Amino acid sequence: MNLNCDAALDLITLYLDGALSASTRAAVREHLRSCPACRRHYQQYAHTAKLAVRKPEPVKNIDLTDGYGTLSRKLKKQHSLRVGFLAGCAFVTLAAVAVSFLRGKKGRFGG
C-alpha cells in the first residue's frame, strides 16, 4: 500500500493511538521512513500527544509500617489541603465578582 502525504497525515493520530490494522500501520511507517516532511509532523504530534496524556503524579512512599492510622491521617491532610485550595479559589472568584458588581452599581447610580 502506497500512501501520499495527505493520507499519511490523516492517519498519523490513528497510528499513534494504535488504531490501525497491521498493513495500514506498516504503510504509514513506510511513508514516515521515506518522507522527512511527514516524519517531522509525526514527531510533533507524538510530542504533543505525550504532553497531553501525561499521567498524574503517582502517590509515593505509601507505607503501612506505621499503621493504617498514619496513612489515613496523611491522606486526610492532603485532602483537606486540596479542599482548602479549592475553597480559596472559589472565595477569590466570588470576591472579584462582588467587587465588579458593586463597582458597576456605584457607576450606574452615581454613587
Ligand SMILES: [Zn+2]
Ligand atoms: Zn509525506
